[in-house]
Amino acid sequence: MSNTAGAPIVAAIDLGYGLTKFTRRNAHGAVEYDLFPSVAFGVDRRRYELEERRSENVKVVSFNGESFVVGPDVMSRAASSSDFGRHLDDKYYESAPYHALMRGALAYMEEDHIDVLVLGLPVSHFRDPGKPAALKKAYTGKISLDGERTVVIEKVVVRPQPMGGFYSLDRQIDGINATIARCPQSGLKPLADWNQLVDTMTVVTVDPGEYTLDWLLVNHGKPNTDVSGAAGDAGRHRVMTSVKEHLEAKLGRAIAPTNLNRLNNSLRTGAVFKLDGRAIDMKDPEILAAARRAVRDPVSIMMNGIKGAWDIIDMVVMVGGHPSHYAEEIAERMPDMPIYVPKHSVFSNVEGLQLIGEGVAQAEARVAEAA
Numbered sequence: 001m002s003n004t005a006g007a008p009i010v011a012a013i014d015l016g017y018g019l020t021k022f023t024r025r026n027a028h029g030a031v032e033y034d035l036f037p038s039v040a041f042g043v044d045r046r047r048y049e050l051e052e053r054r055s056e057n058v059k060v061v062s063f064n065g066e067s068f069v070v071g072p073d074v075m076s077r078a079a080s081s082s083d084f085g086r087h088l089d090d091k092y093y094e095s096a097p098y099h100a101l102m103r104g105a106l107a108y109m110e111e112d113h114i115d116v117l118v119l120g121l122p123v124s125h126f127r128d129p130g131k132p133a134a135l136k137k138a139y140t141g142k143i144s145l146d147g148e149r150t151v152v153i154e155k156v157v158v159r160p161q162p163m164g165g166f167y168s169l170d171r172q173i174d175g176i177n178a179t180i181a182r183c184p185q186s187g188l189k190p191l192a193d194w195n196q197l198v199d200t201m202t203v204v205t206v207d208p209g210e211y212t213l214d215w216l217l218v219n220h221g222k223p224n225t226d227v228s229g230a231a232g233d234a235g236r237h238r239v240m241t242s243v244k245e246h247l248e249a250k251l252g253r254a255i256a257p258t259n260l261n262r263l264n265n266s267l268r269t270g271a272v273f274k275l276d277g278r279a280i281d282m283k284d285p286e287i288l289a290a291a292r293r294a295v296r297d298p299v300s301i302m303m304n305g306i307k308g309a310w311d312i313i314d315m316v317v318m319v320g321g322h323p324s325h326y327a328e329e330i331a332e333r334m335p336d337m338p339i340y341v342p343k344h345s346v347f348s349n350v351e352g353l354q355l356i357g358e359g360v361a362q363a364e365a366r367v368a369e370a371a
């Protein structure tokens with residue numbers, strides 16, 4: 001899909017353990033946000049041709065000679081399997097499933113040419129210079145998606161995932177001002193615009209992912225990596241495990257691995273979780289207490305990691321798919337701290353990464369005009 005206005009094509013991907021978020025342009029050229037589960041199953045191409053093409057919302061992609069099926073409807077396969085198609089270790093961002101998911105996101109964009117692609121990495125990975133460099137190299141140039149389709153990517157920019165969450169605040173000034181108004185003890189005044197936020201505020205962006213908790217301190221627009229970081233076994237999977245163990249003790253039966261995806265979705269969305277015909281309300285106080293117990297240690301790790309910088313921090317911004325338990329735990333420890341949770345926090349990182357890419361494209365266009 002080309003941009004009829006002739007402006008640079010900019011896209012962004014925020015690929016985490018749990019969800020793959022990406023931007024794409026609609027028929028009118030406006031940027032939209034979409035997502036699918038970070039699940040990539042190996043697939044026999046012949047079986048796919050006969051069976052899986054019946055689903056309208058999966059893509060078959062290839063990497064290093066292997067074929068994978070990815071997309072929203074892939075979870076219909078996961079429902080009958082305890083293998084979620086993930087490599088849940090430090091090598092995840094180098095694994096075949098990761099690169100399959102990247103190709104899936106690129107395939108859903110339906111672009112043949114991208115001028116600027118912005119990608120996010122967890123803070124801990126970004127701090128290793130070799131990892132963003134390798135990712136940039138892997139996605140610059142002609143990328144084969146499925147052995148037939150390709151996309152040419154001119155420039156790749158890699159940023160810490162929570163930096164995207166910070167840049168998304170450009171679109172959130174009204175919501176931030178409403179949060180400031182609810183916290184008069186903070187001494188903050190309403191912001192006129194994004195520029196004032198960048199010039200005057202110190203913000204911590206907190207991103208509870210599926211398996212990690214990332215945080216990034218941004219002081220007057222500049223990230224401070226000395227007090228930013230990530231904690232493993234500290235994300236939503238930890239919350240799900242705590243709730244699962246609570247339910248197993250209460251019901252007197254084990255919850256099979258095949259039910260974990262549904263349980264995770266219920267926790268994320270608040271939908272009722274059904275088990276043996278019994279409807280379990282995710283807002284049950286006992287379940288909420290189990291979830292809060294799971295986030296206490298991760299929040300402690302984050303707060304200790306930020307060290308004495310808390311005294312200069314003006315606001316905490318929560319991003320990610322389901323940050324409410326973490327926000328509540330932080331608020332209990334620091335009742336005077338403004339904590340802002342965007343309405344569509346699941347897209348905060350990818351929205352900000354898109355804005356970073358648009359800024360890069362505009363800057364390069366100005367340079368080209370001046371030349």
